[in-house]
Amino acid sequence: MSETKALEGLSDLRSEIDRIDTEMHALLMQRGEIIDRLIAVKARQGGGSAFRPGREADMMREIASRHHGRLPLDTVESIWRVIISTFTYVQSNYSVHADLSGGDSAMRDSARFHFGFTVPLVGHATPGEAIAAVAGSGGPDAGGDLGMIRAGFHAEDARWWERLAAADAPKIIARLPFVERPGHPAGTPVFIISNPLAEAAATDVALFSAQGGGAAPDVSGWAAQGCDTLGQSEGEGFSLLLSAPGDWDADRLKQLPGGAALDRIAWIGSHAERFALPA
Numbered sequence: 001m002s003e004t005k006a007l008e009g010l011s012d013l014r015s016e017i018d019r020i021d022t023e024m025h026a027l028l029m030q031r032g033e034i035i036d037r038l039i040a041v042k043a044r045q046g047g048g049s050a051f052r053p054g055r056e057a058d059m060m061r062e063i064a065s066r067h068h069g070r071l072p073l074d075t076v077e078s079i080w081r082v083i084i085s086t087f088t089y090v091q092s093n094y095s096v097h098a099d100l101s102g103g104d105s106a107m108r109d110s111a112r113f114h115f116g117f118t119v120p121l122v123g124h125a126t127p128g129e130a131i132a133a134v135a136g137s138g139g140p141d142a143g144g145d146l147g148m149i150r151a152g153f154h155a156e157d158a159r160w161w162e163r164l165a166a167a168d169a170p171k172i173i174a175r176l177p178f179v180e181r182p183g184h185p186a187g188t189p190v191f192i193i194s195n196p197l198a199e200a201a202a203t204d205v206a207l208f209s210a211q212g213g214g215a216a217p218d219v220s221g222w223a224a225q226g227c228d229t230l231g232q233s234e235g236e237g238f239s240l241l242l243s244a245p246g247d248w249d250a251d252r253l254k255q256l257p258g259g260a261a262l263d264r265i266a267w268i269g270s271h272a273e274r275f276a277l278p279a
């Protein structure tokens with residue numbers, strides 16, 4: 001092929017890219033035009049946070065399930081996370097309060113991947129600080145901020161979930177990433193917390209804070225019955241962070257073998273069914 005022909009081919013392809021970019025940009029601006037209507041509908045529902053984690057989980061599953069072709073899913077997922085999080089932000093401004101006690105970089109990657117760069121990110125030294133910042137962010141005209149707490153052991157605030165137990169305390173409303181897979185670029189599992197939402201969050205999985213005096217019961221058989229122990233702390237009694245099917249309540253937890261040892265049980269939130277793509 002002559003050099004001129006090759007160059008012509010390239011300019012044709014670039015025209016095609018320009019056409020696609022122009023259409024994508026126009027569609028994004030069109031998406032932005034429905035914001036005022038979304039705000040009006042949500043104001044009628046009681047205002048507050050614009051975040052609808054159940055809807056977002058459904059959307060991310062759909063996108064991951066239909067995606068094919070050369071573009072990596074990581075890229076597609078991160079583009080839509082930024083679109084949706086920024087659309088949430090322009091409906092009602094919020095900040096993300098991330099607990100950085102376990103290290104900065106993985107949490108920052110997760111916050112930026114899931115919420116983009118328009119949404120302000122505020123770092124905190126402990127889960128307790130992040131929860132307090134969310135609790136203090138409410139108010140009649142405020143959408144309310146989100147907190148991001150790493151799932152897993154927290155040496156400096158080992159019973160952090162107890163801070164969510166009071167009825168008016170922030171609650172867990174999502175678990176990220178929505179689409180789990182090996183090698184996820186922002187795969188650190190995190191809980192998202194907010195002041196209680198006007199529209200209920202997804203309720204496939206319920207989370208509980210449970211305490212008792214003395215030694216913790218043997219929880220090794222609980223997972224087979226549908227109840228996972230996500231956090232455990234002992235000393236001056238025991239404290240558990242439990243996840244269970246969304247329709248379980250305190251009575252159902254007490255029916256587990258050894259469950260009678262749970263003296264105090266509080267529902268501390270819920271999230272969408274976990275969704276994993278195979279390797």
Ligand SMILES: O=C(O)C(=O)C[C@]1(C(=O)O)C=C[C@@H](O)C=C1
Nearest residue numbers: 038050051052053055084087088
């Ligand atoms: O569906 C809504 O309620 C929206 O506000 C739209 C939208 C989106 O951009 O797609 C934004 C925020 C919500 O968390 C979920 C989805």
